Structures are given as C-alpha cells and as structure tokens.
Amino acid sequence: MSVALVTGASRGIGRAIARRLASDGFDLFLVARDEAHLSEVVSEVKSTGRRAVASGVDLALTDAPERIHSGFVTVFDHLDVLVNNAGVAISREFGEYEAGDWDAVMNVNARSPFFLTQLLLPLLRQASPGFIVNIASVVAKKGYELQSLYAASKHALLGFTKSLAREMVNEDIRVHAILPGGVNTEMVTGVRPDIDTSGLIGPEEVAEVVANLLKMRGNAVIDEVEIRRRAKTPWA
Numbered sequence: 001m002s003v004a005l006v007t008g009a010s011r012g013i014g015r016a017i018a019r020r021l022a023s024d025g026f027d028l029f030l031v032a033r034d035e036a037h038l039s040e041v042v043s044e045v046k047s048t049g050r051r052a053v054a055s056g057v058d059l060a061l062t063d064a065p066e067r068i069h070s071g072f073v074t075v076f077d078h079l080d081v082l083v084n085n086a087g088v089a090i091s092r093e094f095g096e097y098e099a100g101d102w103d104a105v106m107n108v109n110a111r112s113p114f115f116l117t118q119l120l121l122p123l124l125r126q127a128s129p130g131f132i133v134n135i136a137s138v139v140a141k142k143g144y145e146l147q148s149l150y151a152a153s154k155h156a157l158l159g160f161t162k163s164l165a166r167e168m169v170n171e172d173i174r175v176h177a178i179l180p181g182g183v184n185t186e187m188v189t190g191v192r193p194d195i196d197t198s199g200l201i202g203p204e205e206v207a208e209v210v211a212n213l214l215k216m217r218g219n220a221v222i223d224e225v226e227i228r229r230r231a232k233t234p235w236a
C-alpha cells in the first residue's frame with residue numbers, strides 16, 4: 001500500500017490533502033503542532049479504512065526534521081509521497097521585522113522542508129515512483145507589500161524545488177511545486193480579516209491538484225502548477 005507524509009495536516013490545505021489522499025487509498029503520516037486537531041484528522045482518515053499516524057512536531061525547531069524522520073521510520077518502512085505543506089505567514093512593514101521573525105518563518109517554510117526532504121530521500125528512492133510536492137505560493141515568484149519575509153521564504157522553497165527536480169531527473173522521483181493564490185484558510189483570514197472569502201480557492205481544490213499530480217506516472221511531468229482565483233487576471 002502507498003504511504004504519504006503530509007506536514008501542516010491539522011487544518012487548511014494540509015488537512016484537505018490528507019483527506020483526499022486517504023480517499024485515494026494512501027496511508028498517512030500527519031505532522032503539525034496541534035495534536036487535538038491532528039487526532040481529528042486521524043479519525044477522518046481511519047473512517048476511510050486507511051491507516052493514519054499523527055506526529056506532533058514544531059517545524060520551527062531546528063531538530064524538527066530529525067524528530068519527524070525518527071517518528072516516521074518507527075511506524076512505516078516505506079514512503080511514496082512527501083507533501084511539504086506546513087507554512088506560516090507574518091505580514092508587516094519591512095522595517096519592523098526582527099531576527100526572531102526570520103527564524104520563525106524561514107524554519108517552517110524553508111529550512112524544515114529542505115532537511116526533511118533530505119532525510120526522507122533514501123526512502124523515496126525506494127518508491128516507484130516517489131513524489132515530493134512542495135506547497136509554495138504565488139508569492140514564490142512575486143513580491144507583495146508587507147510580505148517581504150513570507151516572500152523570501154517561498155522564493156527559497158521554490159528555488160530548492162527547482163534544483164532538486166533537476167538533481168532527480170534521472171531517478172524515479174518527481175518533484176513538484178504548487179503555487180496557489182488566495183485559499184480559504186485561517187492563514188488568509190488571519191492576515192486579512194476583511195477579505196471576502198467567497199472568491200477564495202477552496203483547500204479541497206488544491207488537494208485535487210495534488211491528487212491529480214500523483215496519478216501521473218507516465219512520461220509526462222508537470223513541474224509546477226500555478227492556481228489563481230477565478231476572478232484574478234490570468235497570466236498576471
């Protein structure tokens with residue numbers, strides 16, 4: 001049976017991905033800090049008949065990748081899909097950021113995915129094929145006011161994704177970046193409480209894109225998927 005590890009699975013996009021992959025037949029290893037919410041997701045996955053294990057780890061900690069890896073290998077002996085989804089956003093003027101903000105955002109959005117992927121690569125090499133799906137953002141290619149730190153972290157995640165994809169080109173590992181626009185989750189409503197949520201992308205719509213990428217096992221590979229809100233200007 002196929003196994004997927006999803007970070008940031010306690011809510012939002014990660015939770016939707018976990019639900020979707022469970023319904024597509026994956027067993028799941030689910031990472032986030034909020035163990036109460038994680039255990040709800042574990043129950044949801046188990047109700048589909050799949051296996052689910054929760055791992056309460058803070059990805060801002062520098063030893064988070066090692067903690068996740070050691071927890072994973074105690075329960076699963078193979079891994080087919082790694083979804084680096086967990087992320088945090090801080091919104092403030094450039095001059096107001098402090099070093100602690102840098103560590104908090106960069107550790108979760110860039111450092112942990114980088115080293116978690118490095119640690120799990122030997123297992124993914126045994127899969128046929130192995131998938132790495134990094135949830136970046138439209139902010140990985142653009143800059144927006146008040147988002148200099150979040151943008152730096154997502155540019156870092158996308159840069160790592162591009163280089164890794166090239167290194168894996170002769171291996172049976174597919175490396176994808178997904179770049180969504182505004183998705184209806186607590187991340188957006190927290191930063192923009194005024195936003196009209198009716199036009200935002202649904203988390204389950206992002207999960208559907210992930211699920212479809214995982215079904216592509218032939219000679220066609222989609223490196224990145226940009227997902228825009230329907231009302232936004234195409235190709236902007």
Ligand SMILES: NC(=O)c1ccc[n+]([C@@H]2O[C@H](COP(=O)([O-])OP(=O)(O)OC[C@H]3O[C@@H](n4cnc5c(N)ncnc54)[C@H](OP(=O)(O)O)[C@@H]3O)[C@@H](O)[C@H]2O)c1
Nearest residue numbers: 008010011012013032033034058059086087182183185187
């Ligand atoms: N929402 C959007 O508009 C949007 C657009 C483009 C890209 N994205 C990206 O999509 C991903 C998911 O975002 P979302 O919108 O679903 O956000 P969300 O609803 O705020 O969920 C974030 C997830 O990341 C986890 N997380 C945050 N900090 C963590 C930490 N220190 N350690 C472990 N887990 C942590 C959270 O779990 P705990 O709080 O339980 O730890 C939660 O499960 C992020 O990478 C985000 O940058 C979002």
